Amino acid sequence: MIRLHERITVPRSVAECYRYLADFSTCEQWDPGVYRARKTTPGAPATGTAFALILSSAGRRVPMTYHITRMTPHRELVLQGEGDGFRVVDTLRFRNAGNGTTSIDYVADMTFTGPARLLGPVLARWLRRMGRRAVAGLAQALTPQQTLPQPSWSDRLGHRALLPAFRAFTERGYLAMPDKSLSDYVDGRTYVITGPTSGLGLAAARELARLGARLLLVGRDGARLAQAAEDVCAFSGCPASQVRVFEAELSLLSEVARIAPVLREAAPRLDGLINNAGALFAERDVTTEGHERALAINLLAPWRLTALLMPSLTAANGRVINVASGGMYGQALQLDDMQYTQPPYSGSKAYARAKRALVSLTEHWAQQHPQVTFHSMHPGWAATPGVAKSLPAFNRRLQRWLRDSHMGADTMVWLATAPVTAGGSGQFWFDRLPRPTAVLPGTAVTPAQQQALLAWLEAL
Structure with a gap:
């Protein structure tokens, strides 16, 4: 048996x-040796709750349960894990340190079974090193950040050059993040x-x-x-009353x-509004109100909804997160053709133009509105149902490297x-770092263009 024993104070x-x-x-x-983990037993964690892990080991993906x-609430957790050729018992004890x-x-x-027993002594040093890294990651995950993170000079250069940044848009960028923790609980707060x-x-x-938010899903x-509401409750263990749905x-x-x-x-x-709804269409069409579809859902909807919810957001000093796209880097505002009437129509361009305008807004x-915090972000290249439907060739060619929805969100x-x-x-954020909104000549939105955009929207 190999024993790993670490102690941290957070x-x-x-x-x-x-x-x-x-x-x-x-x-x-927090554990760099874990590629993916998910709770497979619905509801709140309890004795018997199961988890499926995929470990990252020597370039291989190894399943584990x-x-x-x-x-013992607030005192002790004991978990038993099993993989191909090994078993592990993890014991975590908690004490108020003042x-x-x-x-x-x-x-x-950890114990090894079968032929893997022969490798135990060889792996002991490596396992202890990985254990120390995991516990150090846990300490970081449970230590609140004091300042906003800033990109390094090499990272800034890569995103300014754009092409080197494309690799970061895949899951590799997410996996390289030094801190992936989401441990700030928001009990009692409400998000749309x-x-x-x-x-x-x-x-x-x-x-x-999972972090305790009350959700209004639209x-x-x-x-x-x-x-979706059932899925959210099963995933997080929250009561059904914590999630409400609104059809529109x-x-x-x-x-x-x-x-x-x-x-x-x-x-x-209202503590937060996440304007996430969006769509990319292969062919141009208009809504019953006469607006080009991509413009309507990707720009007009968040513009109007944010304005109408501003009193609730202001009352709570809330936050607005606008979900954009890295595709906007290739497009400028087209103020003379916001409805994309000039052929040939490109769904990806229409989508990117709308997101460019949303970031400017x-x-x-x-x-x-200084009493409300506004952020825009892009999720990288994520394998979502929307991408599979709208960009099948892109999804097929890059599927191996695309992020999953969890990484993108x-x-x-x-x-x-x-x-x-x-x-x-x-x-404008990507992977928890502020990023430039424009890198190609002619794509940055000038103050005059921003005012013209606002005037166009107000005239609708």
């Missing part, structure tokens, strides 16, 4: 530390998420619910909204105007919940 309460680790799927956020064998800090004692007893029935929106809703399909066709401004007061009544104080709102959840992100209003 500036968090015992209750928060225990809560974070009881859902052991969070290990993917865990389950909770003993829980002054708002917690001491976590971590013990892992648009487009929550699949992909990035559903992934964000799951994580926010989408166009009642049946899919109901299924957000590509229509009349529907946005109808649903906004309903949301304001449900949340007079984010900067404007940040200046006009990470930054939007962090922006919505981390105390440190109450600052930096108006910035």
Whole structure:
């Protein structure tokens, strides 16, 4: 048997530390040896709850299962894990260390079975080193950030050059992030998420619910909204009363105007609005109100919804997160053809132009409403149902390297919940770092263009 024994002290309460680790799927956020982890037993963690892990070992992906064998609330967690040729028992004990800090004692007893027993002595040193890295990652995950992160000079250069940044848009960029933790609980806070029935929106809703948020989910399909709410509750363990659904066709401004007061009544104080709903269309078409579809859902809807919910956001000093796209780097505003009437029509260009305008609006709102924090972000290249449907060739060719929805949604959840992100209003983010909004000549939005955009929107 190989024993790993580490002890850390972190500036968090015992209750928060225990809560974070009881859902052991969070290990993917702090253990560099875990590629993916998910809770496979629906509901809140309890004795018997199971987790499926994929380890990253010597360039290979190795499956592993865990389950909770003993829980003593706020004192002890014991989990048993099993993989091909090995078993492990993890014991975590929690103790109040005073002054708002917690001491976590971590013990892992590992045994090898079958032919793997011969490798035990050889692997012992490597396993202990990996164990120390994991516990150091846990300490980081449970230590609140004090300042907004800033990109390194090489990272700045890579994103300015753009082509080197494309590699970071894949899952490699997410996996290289030094801190992936989402451990800031938001109990009692309320968030509106648009487009929550699949992909990035559903992934964000799951994580926010796990962190204690009350959710108002807005989408166009009642049946899919109901299924999303069930999914969120199963993932997070939250009660059904914590998630409410609201049906609205957000590509229509009349529907946005109808649903906004309903949301304001449900949340007079709104802590966050995530404008995630979006779509890319292969062919040009217009809504029944006469607006080009991509423009309507990707720009007009978040513009109008944000304005109408501003009283609720202001009351709570809330946050607005606008989900954009790295595709906007290749497009400038087209103020003389916002409705994309000039052929040939390109769905990807229409989408990127709308997102370019949305990012510019984010900067404007940040200046006009200092009591609310505004952020825009892009998720990287994520394998979502929307991408598979709208960009099948792109999805097929890059599928091996695409992020999953959880990776793509990470930054939007962090922006919505981390105390440190109450600052930096108006910035554009990718993988938890501020990024340039334009790198190609002629694509930056000038102050005059921004004013012309605002005038065009107000005239609708």
